[in-house]
Amino acid sequence: MRAFLIIISFLNTILYMLFWAYYDNILSLLGLISAPAVLQSLAKDLLLIIIGFCIGLIAIMLLNLKLRYSFFDFKNLALLGLVPFILLILSRDSINGYIISRFFNENNDIKELFFYLFSRKVLFSIWFGFALGTSVRPNFSNKKLKRNVKYTFSEKEIIEPKQ
């Protein structure tokens, strides 16, 4: 099961990477080039988040953790994913522009500083996806049911063969 999931994750990573690399070509092939720019950019970021998620999942599955049950580690996500999540939100042009105009009075230096700092969306998206992927704690051991019915033969049920 683990090996199967690792292979699927690898294939997913390569496929999403291809999709991201040829994003504009695929959009024009599908006739979606006229879709809203915000939606297009969101979809592109989402692709990167999925790529990061797959990489994180592969790393976690290769660790071969011994766990009682599968769960999602929110603490890990908060530790690792909070910073890229905030940066991803701040990298949106509308939010960025609002902060600059509201607090810095359209200062050009601040505008440039913000632009350089928040324009690396590729890194934040992969980082956030990786944080999501590594927060998954999968358990691959056999399923233990809450109530197990065990059947054993009682002495009366054993029929001895006639001699």
Added chain:
Amino acid sequence: MILLISRSFRNEKRNWRMRSILVVINFINIFLYYSAFAYFDTILEAFAKFDLPLSFLLFLKYFIVFILGFSIGFLVILGMRLKVKRNYFDIKVFFLVGFIPLIALAISYSGIADLIINRVFNSNTTISELYYYFFSRTDIWSIWLGIAMGSSVRLKLSEKRKYKHQIID
């Protein structure tokens, strides 16, 4: 019994402190390397007087991204509190997670791809473009490779050193 409990409690406390310090240092590193990457063009102006080769500057840029990825991967390992017997680097995990970016970087920078395009595809424009779009994402390959390397580190945090021979008074 009480002595054993207090000793393990002390160890736990020491481990927690060490882990916290490493997490903080990692966050600072991430912030610094990210700033260096974000303002790389501005920093280059300071390097202009040294007249460094372009390939070296390019390498430096993506090496910064690689270290950024390493710090992110290492942060995951620190947050997981793995119980390992010794410190080591898991090469198997590194190659399994990082072989795709490793191959992509090797192909894009060694000239193998150009050779294949020229020899096999006779410099076909479509193939050249396809190659360019896929392999020119060096920032993604670098951060992926860094993450693979960072998450392959297995760290055993400090415990009281166990000597082979101990004199007990």
